Amino acid sequence: MTERDVDTFRRCIAVGGVALFPTDTVYGLATEPDSAEGVRRLYRLKARTPDRPAAVMFFDLALALDALPELGSETRGALARLLPGGLTLLVPNPARRYPLACGPDPERLGLRVPLLDGMLAPLAAARWPVLQSSANRSGGPDARRIDDVDERIRRGVDHTLDAGELAGLPSTVVDLTAYEQEGQFSVVREGAVPAARLAALL
Numbered sequence: 001m002t003e004r005d006v007d008t009f010r011r012c013i014a015v016g017g018v019a020l021f022p023t024d025t026v027y028g029l030a031t032e033p034d035s036a037e038g039v040r041r042l043y044r045l046k047a048r049t050p051d052r053p054a055a056v057m058f059f060d061l062a063l064a065l066d067a068l069p070e071l072g073s074e075t076r077g078a079l080a081r082l083l084p085g086g087l088t089l090l091v092p093n094p095a096r097r098y099p100l101a102c103g104p105d106p107e108r109l110g111l112r113v114p115l116l117d118g119m120l121a122p123l124a125a126a127r128w129p130v131l132q133s134s135a136n137r138s139g140g141p142d143a144r145r146i147d148d149v150d151e152r153i154r155r156g157v158d159h160t161l162d163a164g165e166l167a168g169l170p171s172t173v174v175d176l177t178a179y180e181q182e183g184q185f186s187v188v189r190e191g192a193v194p195a196a197r198l199a200a201l202l
Contacts, residue, residue, distance in 0.1 A: 001163050006122045009161055013130055017158035018042050020135055020149060021123075023057070024114040025086045025171050025192045026142040027149055029157065030057070030130035039100045039131060045156045048138040053103030055088050055110030055133070059126040064113055067129065070095050072180040081201045082174075083113040086167070086192030090175045101131045108177055119163040134170060144168035167192060174198060 001022070009030075012019045016035035021028055029045065031038030033056055043050055058064035061083050065076060068091070075091060082089065093102065093109035102109055112132065116124045134142055135149045143149045146162050154160070172195070173188040185202055187195045 001119060001122050001161055003122050003125050005161055006125050009159055010126060010128065012159040013038075013128070018045065018156070019130075019159040019161065020146070020154065020157045021161040022120060022163035022166055023112075023132075023171075024084075024116070024120060024167065025169055026144060026166055027135040027146065028057075028132045029135045029153070030132045033098045033101060033129055033131040036100060041156070042131070042133065045153045046133060046136065046138050048133070051104055052138075053105070053108075053110055054101045054131050055112045056098045056101050056129050057112040057114065057132045058129045059114070059116065059123050061113050063127065063129070064111060068093075068097065068109075068111075074183070075176055075180045078176055078179055078185075078202055079111075079113075082198070084115040085113075086115070086169070086171045088112050088171045088173045090173065090177055090188070092177050092180065098129075098131070110173075112171065142168065142170050172198070 016032050016038035018031045018041050029042050031042050089111045093107050096106040099106050137150050144166050169192040172191040172193040175186045178184045
């Protein structure tokens with residue numbers, strides 16, 4: 001994967017296309033967060049119902065913090081300790097940003113900032129967010145390699161970025177919506193980052 005590949009990825013996303021791409025956990029699908037058609041296509045490829053939320057992924061933590069100025073100081077501090085890494089963080093979204101990613105709760109947003117090292121390093125050139133979800137049919141296994149992705153998904157995307165074999169564990173999902181006021185968090189799904197590590201950081 002080269003910077004030229006990432007530029008093609010950027011151009012695909014910019015016109016509302018759907019791309020298959022690597023993350024620091026498993027392969028994912030991405031589209032422009034504000035493209036209703038792109039999101040419909042992504043969900044159709046996954047055979048996923050539209051009432052289920054996705055996440056917005058930034059490829060740089062500073063860009064994520066700039067895009068969500070409403071986050072309080074305690075939540076921002078938690079993000080700085082936890083990211084980048086194999087986590088999806090559910091954060092307050094009072095401005096209702098990125099509504100296509102939020103499903104039935106527009107005031108809660110799933111946020112991802114992957115750790116971009118090794119083969120993933122060229123993705124650091126991406127300076128825009130994407131709406132993303134794992135590259136599997138709804139309820140199906142996560143994909144560590146491109147060949148693990150369902151053939152219907154591989155045929156249906158507009159662009160594919162291949163970074164070889166990935167770690168293979170999905171992101172750990174952590175609910176931080178009560179962290180600002182109460183200092184509380186909950187692990188919704190344990191995955192790439194162990195719950196014990198989260199407790200130490202939070």
